[in-house]
Amino acid sequence: MAPVSTRAAISALFFVNGLLVGSWAPKIPALMARHGFTEATAGVLVLLLGLGSLCVMPLFGAMVARAGSARAVRLAAWLLASGLVWITLAPELLSLGLAVLAFGGLVGGMDVAMNANAVAVERSLGRAIMSSCHGFWSLGAFAGAGAGGIAIQGFGELPHALAVTVLFAAVLLAVAPRLLADGPAPGAARVPLRLPRTPLPYLIGLMALASMIPEGAILDWAAVYLEREMGASLALAGWGFAACAGAMAVMRFLGDRLRRRFGAVRTLRVSTLLAMAGLVVAGLAEGPVPAIAGFALAGLGIANMVPIAFSAAGNVPGLAAGMGLSVVTMMGYSGILLAPGGIGWLAERMSLGTIYIALGLLLLVPLLLSRLARTADFEAP
Structure with a gap:
């Protein structure tokens, strides 16, 4: 085909x-x-x-x-x-x-x-x-x-x-x-149905988890932050996640070209630094417009972090793509599942601005583990 x-x-x-x-x-x-x-x-x-x-x-x-x-x-x-x-x-x-x-x-x-x-x-x-x-x-x-x-x-x-x-x-x-048919070759050994025993997919999953928690935090709490702590109107507050989502969509369509040109590791590092900067800008902002700009900058960075992690997980040497991806998707999506409640609990004890700055520091995890994304690179056949 x-x-x-x-x-x-x-x-x-x-x-x-x-x-x-x-x-x-x-x-x-x-x-x-x-x-x-x-x-x-x-x-x-x-x-x-x-x-x-x-x-x-x-x-x-x-x-x-x-x-x-x-x-x-x-x-x-x-x-x-x-x-x-x-x-x-x-x-x-x-x-x-x-x-x-x-x-x-x-x-x-x-x-x-x-x-x-x-x-x-x-x-x-x-x-x-x-x-x-x-x-x-x-x-x-x-x-x-x-x-x-x-x-x-x-x-x-x-x-x-x-x-x-x-x-x-x-x-x-x-x-x-x-759809591309990709089943195992006839006569190939059956893949054991067990979780991977190598630590690599779990480390890549940790990268995905740290990358998706800020995305969930912007989705669920940006409007609350802008309205309650910045004094923004409800209509303006809705632009917090909208700016992030729009920036993510645009950057995702550019992401493959960037990865082919600069490599997965370098692209992930630059993306992580952009996301960190955006979260810190949003957390330190003194008004809604700079905060929205910070969320947009964070979206530019977050956009390609998870796709790179998924590609890396699907290409771990000696591991079936489905098993590596199941580990990374579970760990990554648990961040979006668990983050809103945890952030809500923290928001009763500190400002959301402080939380966004802390989430920027959380992205040190994928930055430090970025070398593991090298399995996401491809060479033309």
């Missing part, structure tokens, strides 16, 4: 996965209104979403190792396609929680499998594509979140869920046959 075709196919899957995840965000207030539960219960649902992802990721990592990423991503995607419909149709809180748990699990499973397929496409092309794949995910998430609220308000929850499902399924039908 043509390399361009396989690259377009996996990019399309990143986009619709982001679209589905983005479409979940505007459903939360609609579910709260329909079921009559509080913010605390909504927080439990968000926790279930993350726990589902963390529990299922290793299973799909093992499937990738045994059967290849193309088969794994097709299975996860088809099971996931109607997830929003089941969430919408859940009649009471218990069934809703189970539907959200399953939805989160399949999102996580698809995430591992499609990242593994992107690694396989990188190998076949002999060059990096991971950052642009994550750029397509960002575009999908932006589209899902932006259009979702309008669609739910204008047409209702179920029509919105059905429309997203139909679009997801249509894209999947079109591109699934074009």
Whole structure:
């Protein structure tokens, strides 16, 4: 199959996965209104979403190792396609929680499998594509979140869920046959279904964890920081994460070219320094506009840190891509899952500005471990 075709196919899957995840965000207030539960219960649902992802990721990592990423991503995607419909149709809180748990699990499973397929496409092309794949995910998430609220308000929850499902399924039908087949060669030894015994994927996972905690902190707390500590209006406060997300999307589409030119290690180091500088600027800012500029600068840096970590994990010598990626994705996404609650606890004891400065210092971890990203580099065949 043509390399361009396989690259377009996996990019399309990143986009619709982001679209589905983005479409979940505007459903939360609609579910709260329909079921009559509080913010605390909504927080439990968000926790279930993350726990589902963390529990299922290793299973799909093992499937990738045994059967290849193309088969794994097709299975996860088809099971996931109607997830929003089941969430919408859940009649009471218990069934809703189970539907959200399953939805989160399949999102996580698809995430591992499609990242593994992107690694396989990188190998076949002999060059990096991971950052642009994550750029397509960002575009999908932006589209899902932006259009979702309008669609739910204008047409209702179920029509919105059905429309997203139909679009997801249509894209999947079109591109699934074009995914790069990367299963083990006939007669090859079966990969043991166990966690890696080498420390390298866990160290790369530590890099991903440290990289994703600041992203989650900006997502969940930038607006609160700008409104409560900077005195910004609600409309202006929303630009904290928007500036970060927009900068991330742009830089992700540039990231593969930068990595090919300068190498993964140097790109990761410069990205980490940019992110550190942005977080410190935001934390030290005396007004909302400089803080927003700091979040944008942080987004430029954060954008390519996780894609590089994923590429590095998928190319650890002597380790199946699915097993390395399952470790790194679990560790990385646990940062976004665990960070909001921990930062909320800390914010009752210190300013968010101080916390953002501390998160800038946390990025010393990927900076010091950046040499491990050398497995993300490719040579043309």
